[in-house]
Amino acid sequence: MDIVVGYPPIYDQILKVFPWIENQAILFSWGPTIYNPSNADVPYPLIRHEAVHEHQQGGDILGWWHRYMEDEEFRLRQEVSAHCSEWLAMCDDAQNRHERRLLLKIVGSKLSAPMYGSMVRVKTAMKLIKGAIDANSAGSVRVDREPLQREQEEDNL
Numbered sequence: 001m002d003i004v005v006g007y008p009p010i011y012d013q014i015l016k017v018f019p020w021i022e023n024q025a026i027l028f029s030w031g032p033t034i035y036n037p038s039n040a041d042v043p044y045p046l047i048r049h050e051a052v053h054e055h056q057q058g059g060d061i062l063g064w065w066h067r068y069m070e071d072e073e074f075r076l077r078q079e080v081s082a083h084c085s086e087w088l089a090m091c092d093d094a095q096n097r098h099e100r101r102l103l104l105k106i107v108g109s110k111l112s113a114p115m116y117g118s119m120v121r122v123k124t125a126m127k128l129i130k131g132a133i134d135a136n137s138a139g140s141v142r143v144d145r146e147p148l149q150r151e152q153e154e155d156n157l
């Protein structure tokens, strides 16, 4: 993927839906291009994350973005897949189960962040990511076909 320091084509529309992201260090996938307006470091796990969105966008980048902005269930599914790849890439350097778990908590925190609209709690995010990987352990992670179990929001997970 190419990294461009600048704003994605429909940045104004994105800002209307997610006004809190203004002036934050955020990456935007636009097909094979990653827009990086704040010129932040882009570590390998984030490239894996954005590559999932590139794949999801396929030949309809604009259509994907509109659905992403309007449909929270769709957005959650897209982001669970992307965060799965991000976590797996982070785990390349993990020494053991304990470290992988800590990294899962970091990635789960990101998925549950206000940036995406506070879609789920951290523990639910961790469960969704881990569950998607366990269910797809033989191949690449695809969670965009099945509804996600979001009602399990108990604190004692």
Ligand SMILES: [Zn+2]
Residues within 6 Å of the ligand: 049, 053, 078, 079, 082
């Ligand atoms: Zn994402």
